Amino acid sequence: MMKPLWFNLRPKGVAISFRLDRRVPLVALALLALAFGVLVWNVGTGEYPIAPLDVVKTILHLETADPAYDFVVNTLRLPRALTAFTVGAMLALAGGVMQTLTRNPLASPDLTGVSAGASLGVILLLVLFPTVSGGLLPLSALVGGLGVAALIYALAWRGSDSPIRMILVGIGLTAALSAVESIVLLRIDVERLQNILHWLTGSLYARSWEHLWALAPWCAVFIPFTLASARHLNALHLGEEVATGLGGRVTFQRGALLLSSAALTGAAISQVGTLGFVGLIAPHIARRLVGPMHEGSQFVSALVGGLLVLASDFAGRALFAPTEIPAGIIIALVGAPFFIYLLWKSHASH
């Protein structure tokens, strides 16, 4: 008799049952351990190096040899690292949802038009109100992002070929908005341009607890929702007609999941700028590791995404010290070849 491929949890006497791919607990644990390792190494590295054990002690607010550690770790580096991980996880989940809804493994969270809307929102704010405080940037990104997502949804969702229509409308609108952005950017002064471009690249520079707290409500609502929708995502992954035949309330689920994806992407972009490729790559790696069933793959995808951004931010900080390269660029350097590999593989299999 073959070893079962899943864990079945079915406690006796209680009407609760749950099933998980056997690979998931091991992979998840390995990723968490790796993430913790990278976090500690990341936090201990920099102009003011700190030994790993001291890092852990400082995080736990235990006594260490040097009282300066507390500032470096708990105020400077830890919130930045945690923000990196959180944003990576959010983008990975958003990307996974888009890939499942569109049944297209090359889909990314940008397909909802959120990235284009967010960058346009920020640019318009900086151009129209040059003296505005930096604190309003995330808000304008969010408003712009969700606004465009809503517009694309309203324009595109109609009937059974909606996923394709949405991708096309999204691409078209993104192109149009990018053109508008370029026109605007050509007309403003160098200083503000630098600001905007830096923001657009996606960077964790100077990210602090306030950024993490800004992300918290979005995470608290949409991460559990996305993870809990695993069953529905499994059905939707088979196609909307099959999902309807299985009794899924497809229209409602599709709308709610799109909203979730747009919200997670918009919130992430609003705090760190546009970080590409994470939402594209992480779900793929997760599926390779634990298979396509969403109960496991979504959670693993979040861990992979978090690890990816965390490691990229670390590399950007440490590799060319004292110069910092934004995490967005490191991810693009890794992501672009991976994307080409995906294209080649999908072409080869046809």
Place this chain on the structure above:
Amino acid sequence: MSTLNTEHLSLSYDNTPIIETLNLTTPSGEITALIGPNGCGKSTLLRGLARLLKPRGGAVLLDGRAIHTVPTRELARQLSILPQAPTAPEGITVRELVSQGRYPHQGWFQQWSDADEAAVEKALTLTGLLPLADRLVDTLSGGQRQRAWIAMTLAQETGTLLLDEPTTYLDLAHQIEVLELLSQLNTLEGRTVVMVLHDLNHAARYAHHLVALCGGEVIAQGRPEEVITEAVIRQVFQVESLVIPHPLLGTPLCLPLGRTSAEQSPIGARIPMLSALARGN
């Protein structure tokens, strides 16, 4: 035994009417085949029966209840649909695909009960896929893959199965494999099957009840002998044919001779003579 029928059903795509005020009954516990030329509305009708299309007018009734009033999850426990050319996600195993059929029986807390497990085992056994259960669906042959999808609809444990062209992209061996399976399911389990078929001879051999559609209207319906006739085929397909009883099975066997317009094909002019010859005149 559940009865699926339509009452003054009208279906349209983007304001183009395909089916108008159709009254149709599919006998419960039997295999019904919808046949007709491309664009006659047979797939549209099947999708309307499966609530994939909202009716413009009229209703589809399952055991007397209009299906659009039944909550979709409850309906999914009575009616299953296998659309045309379904695609499975990459990297999914046969068992994982089949277990998706349990969706309408699962909930927040009950995500994998004993009943779910048993239904999947049974579906895999009925379709002969137990040895292949842990294989990736991508690595299966066309016939095996179609059997896996059918197994998924079986795991749903519905009284009625709807299938849209289940054999169209399969070679002869796989076509027979799938049709034999459906026939067995009907005989052994008493499930009602309604399917769209292109091949008239397959329909005549495997279905108990045929419905011939043309331009959204039912031209003929009934036993294969009543529907597969030269007159019906002429009217529905504009094809001249010879219909003889199958030498072994007795069911009607359709041998197409040529398009109805005699000038178009060299054989067309000789059809009357050939038909007469065949009938031994």
